[in-house]
Amino acid sequence: MKDLLHPISLVVAMLGFLCLLRDVPTRRRDPASAALAAVFLLSGLSFLFSITPMWNYLDRVLGTVNISAPLAQGCVVALLACQQVVLTYWGSPPKVASLLSRRWLWAGFAVIAGLLVLFALLTPNAPHPIDFTLYYAHDDWYAAYLTLYVTAYTIGEVFLARACWRLARRSTRGSVRVGLRIVALGATVTLGYSAVRIGNVIAGAFDTSLAEWESFAWTCGDVGAMLTLIGWLVPTISDQAQSVRYRIKQYRSYYGLRPLWLAFYSEAPEIELPIDRVDPAQRRRFRRISIRLYRRAVEIRDGRFVIRQYLDAAVREASEARHRARGLHGKNLSAAVTADQILAGIAARAAGARPEPDQLTEFADFERQTTGPMDDIDALLDVARHLPRQPARAPHLERVSA
Incomplete structure (x- = not known):
């Protein structure tokens, strides 16, 4: 399931990044635009690192078994922090947004550092691009690793859903309201992934397995991520469509x-x-x-x-x-x-x-x-x-x- 959904999600993320990249040079002083572009880039990298061929390639090149796991999940933590930066600048005065954004970024950095430390304590073994979580479910260090990741992931998605619904009610632009509600819906769907991963930690403590729920977890994660990315793109696509219509009107007026x-x-x-x-x-x-x-x-x-x-x-x-x-x-x-x-x-x-x-x-x-x-x-x-x-x-x- 993962290798079926991740390439689709990767394409959505990269197309969104290219769409946003067009406006980054003209908005160099807008931290929200840069953070939103980073969200799409980090999302694409997280999907790319998790695809089985890339997973095996990175193992060979970097010489560390299963290194794609902390790389992909580190990207996810970073993009969660960047999403909060976007919402903070959209909903708060610049000075307050700057302070809160730094806190979110430092929190993301701390979680990533913790993941790397806990990953280093895992016992090296053969690559497990498909069943990485199931294989290490009974490892105490991995339980701590997964607990840290799922906690950060769940908190990030819950904060994202709440903030998007709140900002959607306050926004005066239709495209922003629609986009934020789609983001909130996507963040809610991803909680299905969180629930399964929390279940993995609990099941490991009782020497059981949730292998039959893996497809559900990946489906919630990928579908939720795609909805989130699409939601972030709605205002941008709306703005660019208006820009295209305005440019067409200029050409028609020029020749008219x-x-x-x-x-x-x-x-x-x-x-x-x-x-x-x-x-x-x-x-x-x-x-x-x-x-x-x-x-x-x-x-x-x-x-x-x-x-x-x-x-x-x-x-x-x-x-x-x-x-x-x-x-x-x-x-x-x-x-x-x-x-x-x-x-x-x-x-x-x-x-x-x-x-x-x-x-x-x-x-x-x-x-x-x-x-x-x-x-x-x-x-x-x-x-x-x-x-x-x-x-x-x-x-x-x-x-x-x-």
């Missing part, structure tokens, strides 16, 4: 603004912001979609400023009457009228026909309120949708729109 940008550029190419003087080391930043979109929006705003002095009130009045007759109103009406004003203003500037001062007007969407950068982009997109998709002078301008 292209007709509007080309319309201005065809008459006023001076709106293009020069980047030839930018430091070559910084040019890579200008290829990011966020910078490109911002640059395009600025150039469009510059284009609007260029033709503002060619806006004729008669054009606006005629356009408003025509679009109202089509049933447009509100933002759709102001966007459609603004598009007509832009085309008329560009044509007037090309012909040098500036309206009389008393005939000048503002863009129809001049009073539209925007509260953020993407709101401003959305306002420009509304105007762009009312322009022809392929302006007449577009073909020779393709090289500058990328």
Whole structure:
């Protein structure tokens, strides 16, 4: 059972670690993010060390029989401490979290040190990757070893389940609430593993065995661990999904603004912001979609400023009457009228026909309120949708729109 479930759990842990690793460089000053990444890495290592081929390989390479047992269980103790670090930073002020986190880490270190000492006192024998616990169940030193490990494991999982349920009730983010409840469920399931291991200690004292419960123990341990890892990933996956959606929206907005940008550029190419003087080391930043979109929006705003002095009130009045007759109103009406004003203003500037001062007007969407950068982009997109998709002078301008 162990060699069936552990590889699956290993894959889940490593995929989660790679998913979190993407955000670690941008959150270098966030101890919770680093601790959460460590949880996935340590979890993967604990499963890896326990798989039979790796168990036998480490025995040969390190020259110590069954060394994988304290290595794997040491990783489990360490990840339990790291999980408490995550919850501490999520639920406490920074100074308090820092103090409590150090206590959890020192407690984990003490347990690991105790496990290594007790393991060194065991009588060396043949490798037992499958039945390690059953084989040593009657050894007094192993009873102490297993008691220490199971006590730390059980305390860690109970604290984890309680803290997750408490934080889930306090959290305002849906993905965090769901994730923490899944973590709590996983921690509860792993207590089945603890119960069997406690039973191993008691059975050893009475010269009996719980061999028939081994499959149940490993199932609870692995299924609980997978649920815990999945729960920790839920907020991260939700954040990254939102980031992907936002990036897609930026790309769609960038290309959606292209007709509007080309319309201005065809008459006023001076709106293009020069980047030839930018430091070559910084040019890579200008290829990011966020910078490109911002640059395009600025150039469009510059284009609007260029033709503002060619806006004729008669054009606006005629356009408003025509679009109202089509049933447009509100933002759709102001966007459609603004598009007509832009085309008329560009044509007037090309012909040098500036309206009389008393005939000048503002863009129809001049009073539209925007509260953020993407709101401003959305306002420009509304105007762009009312322009022809392929302006007449577009073909020779393709090289500058990328």
